[in-house]
Amino acid sequence: MEGERRRLSGILSSVSLLCVLLDLQLDGLLAASHAEIESHLEMGRKLLAAGQLAEALSHYHSAVEGDPNNYLTYYKRAAVYLAMGKFKAALPDLSKAIELKPDFLAARLQRGNILLKQGNAQEARDDFEAVLQNSPDNEEAQNQLARIQELETNMQEAEASADRRDFTNAISFLERVIELSPWSPEARELRSECFLQIGEYSKAIMDLKPTTKLRNDNRAAFLKLSKLYYTMGDHEESLNQVRECLKLDQDDKDCFAHYKQVKKLSKQLESAEEYIKEERYDDAIEKYKSAVKTEPNVPVYATKAKERICHCLSKSKRPEEAIDTCSEAHQIDPRNIFILRDRAEAYILNEEFQKAVEDFQEAKEFDGENEEIKEGLERAQRLLKQSRKRDYYKILGVRRSANKQEIIKAYRKLAQQWHPDNFQSEDEKKEAEKKFIDIAAAKEVLTDPEMRQKVDAGEDPLDPENQQGGGGHPQQWPFEFNPFSSGNFQFKFNFN
Structure with a gap:
């Protein structure tokens, strides 16, 4: 019996010793964990102060994981989200901090401010009133409650004006609403619709675009933006917006139907422009005609x-x-x-x-x-x-678009017609001589690429005023002929 008591006593002593060791080990682990959390918080603070927001956020994530019941850790991480412009991500952290510490006034003020900017007037009012219950003289909460009242009044007036189709007045009220609640999708959507009703498409787009981020899965906004751009003739941006809608849901029927229409039109317009670059003008014309058939209503x-x-x-x-x-x-x-x-x-x-x-x-x-x-x-x-x-094209009776072969053909016909040997009287010969010289000069100029380019640019390459030095006779005829010599004319001209 005595031996049994000694054996039991030994076992109890061993268990007690083990418990003491486990307690010591747990205390050590807790101390190490606490030190690690403090280290993350300190690094987060320093990185936030240095503007390295992504790195600071990483340390605050680790701190939250290490101590999920620390309200300050959530609050500090929310501050980083806000600094990064991610107010949606900040809200859950602020709410968690308030849940863990309901009288945490700083978190309530911060959450109330975000809710007010989102246009959530009643929820924001709840937070500011809770602050005033604990701190009746809090000036920020008092001021924000006044802003909420102003927000609600202006929003009511804007909606009433829009219902009366007084869109200009509605826009005026909504300007103040959006000053107070810049993240309110409802206010921006309403103002966008008012701008649309008065034909201000660009302003309607500017208000509608932010709502694609202010609302989750806002396919309706992407589709409306796509249709607005389409109506304005910006088919490329229309295609970009409807693709964003399909990224959210590739089976969205409305977006897919609009996508097919925009895609078809865009392809035709792009092909037409490519043909123009390649100087395939007839093909480009046909593509543009097809595009009009594809979209006859815009x-x-x-x-x-x-x-x-x-x-x-x-x-x-x-x-x-x-x-x-x-x-x-x-x-x-x-x-x-x-x-x-x-x-x-x-x-x-x-x-x-x-x-x-x-x-x-x-x-x-x-x-x-x-x-x-x-x-x-x-x-x-x-x-x-x-x-x-002197118009060389008119002299030969050809169009400005005539090719070399057409020019030579016209020259041959006129040269034969106005050859001075074809005329008998002295007066007729002189008239023919003048005509013949002009015909030969026109052929020479228009079959020479460099001289023709000058003519097409509005210059006369045979005008003495355009010749270097201003002296001498610039004409170089394609035949041996001196119209100023005496005696019988002997023409030897080249019909090539």
């Missing part, structure tokens, strides 16, 4: 297509068609300098230089700094001046 695309078709016709040297199409486009969009530019170029091709000058001058009034317009005006003025003197 006028901006028909207007854009007409403008670009005008450009293609001018570039492909079809002046009559270009003038007609450009004139139609000009009636729709009279301040568009590119339509005026392209019509001016078509007038030049049609040898209507005065009208070309007028179009370039009108374009310059709208954009006086555009170098292309200034250069075009100077060229048209030179061509007008030149047309009143």
Whole structure:
């Protein structure tokens, strides 16, 4: 019996010793854990002060994980979120800090301020009133309660004005609402709709865009933005916005249907522009016509297509068609300098230089700094001046777009017609001689690429005033002929 008591006593002593050792070990672990948490908090504080927010946040995460019941840790992490502009992420931490310490006034003030900026007036009021119950003289809480009252009054007035379709007055009230609650999706959505109703599309977009982040899974806002951009003619941005909607839900029927329409139109417009870059103007024209068929209900695309078709016709040297199409486009969009530019170029091709000058001058009034317009005006003025003197194209009776073969063919016909040997009387010979010289000069100039380029730029390469030194006779005829020599004329000319 005595032995049994001794054995039991030994066991109890061993257990007691083990418990003491475990307690000591646990105390050591707790001390180490506490030291580690303090280290994270201290590092977080230093990094926050240094502006290294992401690194500070990482240390506060570790501190929260190490001590999930420390209200101050949540509050400090919320401060980092706020510094990063992540007010949504800050709210749960502030709420947890208040849950752990209901009389934590700093956290209540901070949460109340966020709720007020979100437009959550009643929840914000609850926080500020709770602060005043504990601290009746708290000036910040008193001021914020007054702002909440102002917010609610202005919002009510804005909604009433919008219901009366007095959108301008509603916008005025909403301006103050958004000053007080810049993160309120309801206020921004309402103002966006008011701007939309009065035709201020760009302002409507500016208000609607933030709501895609202020609300979770805001597919409706992305779709509305896409449709607004589409209506304004910005098909590329329209496509970007509807893709954001599909990222949130690829099976969204409304977004997918709109995506297909925008995608088809965008592809046609992009292909048309590629054809223009490749100088495939007929293909570009067909693509623009197809785009109008794809979207017949949004006028901006028909207007854009007409403008670009005008450009293609001018570039492909079809002046009559270009003038007609450009004139139609000009009636729709009279301040568009590119339509005026392209019509001016078509007038030049049609040898209507005065009208070309007028179009370039009108374009310059709208954009006086555009170098292309200034250069075009100077060229048209030179061509007008030149047309009143010697016009080599008119001499041969060819279009300004005529190729070398057409020029030579016209020259041969006229040279044979006006050869001085074909005429008998002295007066007739002199008239034919003059005509023949002009015909030969026109052929020489227009078959020489460098001289023809000068002519097309509004210069006369055979004008003595344009010759270096100003002296001598500049004409180099393609035949052996001296019109000033006496005796019978002997013409030896080249029909090539």
